[in-house]
Amino acid sequence: MFDIRSFYEAKSVEDAVDALVRDENAEIISGGTDVLIRVREGRDAGRSLVSIHNIKELKGVRLLENGDLSIGAGTSFSHITNDPLIQKYIPMLGEAVDTVGGPQIRNTGTIGGNICNGATSADSASTMCTLDADILLEGPEGRRIVPIASFYTGPGRTVRERTEVCTCFLIHRESYEGWHGHYIKYGKRKAMEIATLGCAVRVKLSEDKRTIEDVRLGYGVAGPTPLRCKKAEELLRGCLVTDQEAVGEFARMAVTEVNPRSSWRASKEFRLQLIEELPKRALAEAVKKAGGIINA
Secondary structure (H helix, E strand, O other), X not given: OOOEEEEEEOOOHHXXXXXXXXXOOEEEEOOOOOXXXXXXXXXXXXXXXXXXXXXXXXXXXXXXXXXXXXXXXXOEHHHHHHOHHHHHHOHHHHXXXXXXXXXXXXXXXXXXXHXXXXXXXXXXHHHHHHOOOEEEEEEOOEEEEEXXXXXXXXXXXXXOOOOOEEEEEEEOHHHOOXXXXXXXXXXXXXXXXXXXXXXEEEEEEOOOOOEEEEEEEEEEOOOOOOEEOHHHHHHHOOOXXXXXXXXXXXXXXXXXXXXXXXXXXXXXXXXHHHHHXXXXXXXXXXXXXXXXXXXX
């Protein structure tokens, strides 16, 4: 049984915001794959729920006139993976969210919930960090745009206010055009597993595919929030794709920018080993996808 005080089906984003303002005990529910677990476990028992699950404007992927991609916060993982625009422009994101849970979870869970939960283990988060996504929030004071780099404030915490609805994510054209990437999720088993570590790497190669013009490295579970390793990125820019010494330094620099902890899934020491190893593997796959040859 779920201890829920009331349930309200919002008809629009504005309606949802109004409902949240009216009831200080209310919180948002969309797919419910996380919220209902918290209710069942007693952490959110007795709360009022405002559902945004059936608001059409929150669903789908759109290519805007300026070339940016807009991903509705209410879009399920399965729809993201199979969306033609995602497959064409940022297949890495589709591959990352396809590692979430099982088919039932992926059909129901949404990218908005995955990001707004604030969990460092969220499979979409490290990839969205490397995409420099902007997050659109709608609240009683109007709309605001928050860069994902400023969104997380601590474990399970974000800057989103209780009365705000996350409406969509913007991926700017300059963050996907000419870029290729790869996401690696490490867990104790291959399916139905929360990440022990998530590693996302995106690269932009020179025209002759020999030089790394730009690179982005993101992690999940390498700290209390999803994060980017910008010192490591700076070190690798301008290097040849065949420069294994530079790749090794890139991976070692990443270790200095993280702060993993020990948990029942893995020790801090083991996570540090993964933090050094996985970016090398993810980088190699990203370079291959970009048309580069590692062992030239």
